[in-house]
Amino acid sequence: MPELPEVETMVRGLRPHVEGRRIVKASRCRCSYRPIDISPGVRAIGRRANGQLITRVRRLAKRVILELESDDAFVIEPRMTGLMLLSDPPDRGHLRFEWRLEKGTTKETPLSLWFWDRRGLGTLRLYSPEEMLIALGPARLGPDALAMTLDDWRERLPRTQRAIKVALLDQKLVAGIGNLYASEILHLARIHPEHPSHHLKASQLRRLHNATLTVLETAICYEGSTLADGTYRNALNQNGSYQNEHRVYAHADEPCPTCGKGTIQRTVLAQRSTFFCPKCQRRDA
DNA sequence: ATTAATGTTCAGAA
């Protein structure tokens, strides 16, 4: 479930320890389960990455990017249960990939960066700048949810007739929002999840813009959401705490914390759980 | 002991 706030938290945790360090060895872990989906192959990755300096760590939508001095870049996509960890993996059986990093100063111990993934749906790519543009350029990925301007919302949402909840999950339309934050954003914006995207009024688009920024920025402050299954952790294997601030997600049958009158409903949209307050988020509003 | 549910992305179907 790492979405934008969780991936941003990973990147911020990694950055001070990883930027400016040299990769001694990048290699696939011997894993109890199936090996991680990587490309190019292990040998090509080693040839291109070993000895390289990591110049920058950044986030691209829900992906972690490790930029190398050669201008190649690792692109890690955690999908459901992937974690980028500097220490203390929950277990060793689900470790999928390791970057062994050079000692910084003499005092520091050698450091490993790990990709740990319980379900194993995550992927890792090593891209040249040209490959990166093709794989993750504007044709594949819309503007980052935090970078969306009001004009971006006004211009992009009318492009589809799907329910707004479904549109928010379309990474080509707007990148970074996942199932959990889509419900939270729509609740704060007081928009019904089934409202057709192309029928949103100006006032609703303004509220959607503001709610997106508020929810995602607040969630980043709380270091993301760690759900009941405990999958998501930051770079040091610590919990996030935004789950305590969720107003609708996984709160079915509870009173709405905003209006106190409605009861949170759970429905299924695009095969995903969707939570909303029928009083705050009226269909016709 | 099965089965359903979990959520991201993509391939392929409608």
Add this chain to the structure above:
DNA sequence: TTTCTGAACATTAA
């Protein structure tokens, strides 16, 4: 063209 469905996967709860 646009939208929808199912599969990939491990684990837990029912």
